[in-house]
Amino acid sequence: MKNYNAIQIEEKWQNLWKDQDSFRSEVDHSKTKYYVLEMFPYPSGKLHMGHMRVYTIGDVLARFLRMRDYNVMHPMGWDAFGLPAENAAIENNVNPAEWTAQNIEHMKNQQNRLGVSYDWHREVNTSSKDYYRWSQWLFLLMYKRGLAYKKKSDVNWCNDCNTVLANEQVEKGLCWRCSSVVETRELEQWFLKITDYAERLLNDLGQLKEWPERVKIMQQNWIGRSEGAEIAFKIKEFPEQEIRTFTTRPDTLFGVTYMVLAPEHPLVKPLVEGTEREKEVMEYVSQVRQESDIDRTAEETPKTGLFTGCHAVNPVNGEEVPILVGNYVLMAYGTGAVMGVPAHDQRDFEFAHKYSLPIRVVIQPEGEALDAQHMQEAYAGEGYMVNSGSFSGLSDVEGIKKVTAYLEEQGQGDFRVTYRLRDWLISRQRYWGAPIPVKYCDNCGTLPVPEEELPVELPLEVELSGNKVPSLANNEAFIQTACHLCGGPARRETDTMDTFICSSWYFLRYASPNSTTAPFDKEEVDYWMPVDQYIGGIEHAVLHLLYARFFTKVLYDAGLIKCDEPFSRLLAQGMVYKDGAKMSKSKGNVITPDEIVATYGADTGRLFILFASPPEKDLDWNDQGVEGCHRFLRRVWRLIDESKEELVKAKESAQHSENETILQRNVHAAIKKVTHDIEERFNFNTAISAIMELVNAVYVYRQSMDSYEYNRDVLRDALEKMVILLAPFAPHLAEESWSLLGFTESVHYQHWPHYEPGMLQVDQVEVVVQINGKVRGRITVPTDCSEEQLIEEAHNNHRISELLAGKEIIKAIAVPGRLVNIVVR
């Protein structure tokens, strides 16, 4: 007997797949296409268990669907721009481009050793000229469509990464990449107008029936839509000026007792200029603005404010209320000004108490009498309007409509929808990225680079100076260019694009990775898109998945693609832990795919990853569990190895014994369950357990008689089906087994078997008999036994009849094939 030598087997078949180009995909209109995609990795050079998990999940699907006769595209590529390449350049004194290229080569080898069935003809690399040229082209498309603009504003700055960050890349005030505190800086930067798409990005979440609810909710929260009114307050001291404020509760307008401006609000300075309060107010403003966002927006931070000396005029009743500047008002949300309604907003309530501002109740809950003097907290619930002039008596809901309508009539306000979502800041002050294709000419101004001049090439030679990679701003040769309009000298934009731009359209590029005349070939894209199944980590729930949806919608609007949502089905796979903690060097609990492949082979690693937990749940790595999976594969191997002789010795007979009928039933039950678990439920763990049960059943069959008595056809069929079912999970062992069973064609080109319902039929079933819901006996009855017969049979059972003696039977319920429940008193 030969031992199961996984390493040797795996290498053999990987080479063969490569030589035969087994997983190439082409447009074929005669077949149903299926696009399986795993989020492409950053080429860090190190493949970790999280990667192995995504790729394995994707590969099982890809292999399964190929056997189900779909035309499957399963591509892979590299999200190759980004900061780590610069850090590596500094540490190892190596060029970022070189470092990236080496890592890609290494990681590609690692991926291939996992036996993942990629179509490498479609490989993309976002840092290659052929790719980023089209990232730049897409920037220009955005520009043409009025979706890219440059603006001076307060932006998030990470000192460690030495660059600005998008809002989505700040987590709780910290940089998403390095966790250092994010500061605010005022800079002129490029933005994409994702807010123009806020409504559609929100609404179309409803189309995404096959997305996990939690991801959709995260996006919904992030977009943060709220309805209300924008209201204009005139300023008593400056009658030509007004303050616009956003509120979700226009029905509380009569309860306004003050107004607060954000310290950044452009009106603050003019209001106090030349007054005795100027010095104090402006000092306060600069003090607040120095605080980091994390401090300023923390819940514990006390609310502070300062009177400007000016007054706002309430448009509904002409009341004059003081205008203050306050630290709790954010310039970035709404209009940067808040009307203070202390009776009905908790923050306003606290603020009013602190600064002795009046509180006026204008909403009364049904059956209660709120009294401003005795309120312990603001009342934000339902009620009817009071102290509100002609609006008094209306419900809050009616009030919102009527007050807004009144303001519109008066030209003092509008219905308004406000989003939490901000425009996407895409400028990065970093070298290793796609240059933003813009020029600045003294005569002609800011100019997008004409398409014919693309790509704006990133200079590859880097002079390391000190401990950093200099940004393009230090590269005069890059900066100097000619204006294509006036021919005069012009300067290039030196910022590069956020790498999330590159990953917002890569799934389109896979359809035609070599297209030189467009970012993608329309016909190919229309055939393959949308991605049928996308798989990746939950950490991209808002970031990448929101940006990619945005890009897709812009391309749809531009008529370049036919779909307006990129990913039909999404699977957010769980994390890989070890001993309840994230794998990390500092904890010393890292297991790498390389080690697993070297010790047990890729098939064992794949099987364990799939068997230990359903894909969307977190997985706890367990060495003994891996051992168990390896044992199972050895068990399969032994079965195939021993069967070579057994199949020769076995008898040929059309007659099937009971044992053979049972084995066949097990085969068909396994086909049914494995198919259903992969296709409908993505529960690979239970699919694998079904295969294990089949393997156990074959062992039981073999043990039940002498090998001369085996039925050759039945045994052979069971073994073949077993190998086919195993093929998506342990592709190398399946391939080897298939060839040992005498086949010359790859198991991966076999058609997935269908189960026959007739084969699952049994003549007799065991049915549980309950009395008052407790199991009291079992009866064996014909499968087609009627409900009446079932109940009769239950009564006939010796033990049951004993237990029923002297009891009053109230009713009896029969569920054919399952149970009988007799209710007694």
Add this chain to the structure above:
RNA sequence: GCCGAAGUGGCGGAACUGGCAGACGCACACGACUCAAAAUCGUGCGGGCUAUGCUCAUGUGGGUUCGACUCCCACCUUCGGCACCA
């Protein structure tokens, strides 16, 4: 604070539309094979008890139902998202 997900043996997990709770695997125990070990094969394996059976048990407490891990209500714990968002 708001929103969401999850709580089942020693462990990972299973139980699809309400119908035998614990499939499959790990760990453990015993047996076979062996001089021995490993490997392999077999048997057992939620708790309690007066043990061919009874009883308790799916985070806690209620409810609906002939019957609840599954549905409803309240609560507890853990994890995740949002959060001075007007």
